[in-house]
Amino acid sequence: GENVEQHPSTLSVQEGDSAVIKCTYSDSASNYFPWYKQELGKGPQLIIDIRSNVGEKKDQRIAVTLNKTAKHFSLHITETQPEDSAVYFCAASMGNQGGKLIFGQGTELSVKP
Amino acid sequence: DAGITQSPRHKVTETGTPVTLRCHQTENHRYMYWYRQDPGHGLRLIHYSYGVKDTDKGEVSDGYSVSRSKTEDFLLTLESATSSQTSVYFCAISAASYNEQFFGPGTRLTVL
Numbered sequence: 001g002e003n004v005e006q007h008p009s010t011l012s013v014q015e016g017d018s019a020v021i022k023c024t025y026s027d028s029a030s031n032y033f034p035w036y037k038q039e040l041g042k043g044p045q046l047i048i049d050i051r052s053n054v055g056e057k058k059d060q061r062i063a064v065t066l067n068k069t070a071k072h073f074s075l076h077i078t079e080t081q082p083e084d085s086a087v088y089f090c091a092a093s094m095g096n097q098g099g100k101l102i103f104g105q106g107t108e109l110s111v112k113p
Numbered sequence: 114d115a116g117i118t119q120s121p122r123h124k125v126t127e128t129g130t131p132v133t134l135r136c137h138q139t140e141n142h143r144y145m146y147w148y149r150q151d152p153g154h155g156l157r158l159i160h161y162s163y164g165v166k167d168t169d170k171g172e173v174s175d176g177y178s179v180s181r182s183k184t185e186d187f188l189l190t191l192e193s194a195t196s197s198q199t200s201v202y203f204c205a206i207s208a209a210s211y212n213e214q215f216f217g218p219g220t221r222l223t224v225l
Binding site: 042044100101 | 210216
């Protein structure tokens, strides 16, 4: 079955710097890759997603890139702010299997003022 | 926020007792999912539903059962709770299998 590896497990940056989180997946049939942000005591919140027919997608300070050949995708956050501090999860899915998401282990991002 | 509620939000129970968690949605979405979250494991799918009375297993389904008798409600039952089922449980909904999933606030379950 699908397996998703996420790195790093913790990341600390200064306010204003960029942060990059990387994920690799094992099943080339996966075609949907969302990223979630989870704040303490809350459920995961979708922040951006990408499908396999697209190589890059941006939404303001957040971008996601996908390399299907290498089977990896990355989350880029520019001009980080203290409110970006949270745990971030990547996931992979094959739409023809009920949309089941396989999650990475999570990255705890800390943005220091 | 997507209209998803989970009840109870917190529960402490003893080993061997049955437990039922409820997920309720007001979005009329077809797909509903139950995940559990444990340190070091991210979120793992337990069961999901693709319509009323239509359910299937996920990665970690042993010891859990589900039911969906109405579009808006998806129940997760632990027939005989064990300490290994201590976790935070999240419900998610999606309009279609290839659409984004939206998560509820979670239920923290402790089995003593």
